[in-house]
Amino acid sequence: MQFVLTAYDRADGLALRAQTRPAHLDYLRANAASIAFAGPMLDGEGKPRGSIIVYEAPDLASAETLAAADPYAEAGLFAKTEISGFRTVVKDGVVAG
Numbered sequence: 001m002q003f004v005l006t007a008y009d010r011a012d013g014l015a016l017r018a019q020t021r022p023a024h025l026d027y028l029r030a031n032a033a034s035i036a037f038a039g040p041m042l043d044g045e046g047k048p049r050g051s052i053i054v055y056e057a058p059d060l061a062s063a064e065t066l067a068a069a070d071p072y073a074e075a076g077l078f079a080k081t082e083i084s085g086f087r088t089v090v091k092d093g094v095v096a097g
Helices: 014-030 060-068
Strands: 002-009 035-042 048-056 078-086
Touching: 002 035, 002 060, 048 060, 048 078, 060 078
Parallel strands: none
Antiparallel strands: 002 048, 002 078, 035 048
8 A cells, every 4th residue: 555755844944954964865775665756846936845754664653663763863854744644546658448
């Protein structure tokens, strides 16, 4: 099952995000089999203001465990996070029935 993490950075989080990014990328690589896609949300100037990660996990608890292990989360970058079930309807230009 898929779960989407929507995580909003702290207002003062840009420097912390930059500092923690190498560890975050290592985390993404190490967990690539459990991640459908991921990337930053951007503000009007193109600067990161949060993250979206879609996890492949057997249940919500497993997705929460994956999200908590992200170095961004461990560093306290996020002011607010939400995890909910997610279903892909369009992928690579193809609409699922």
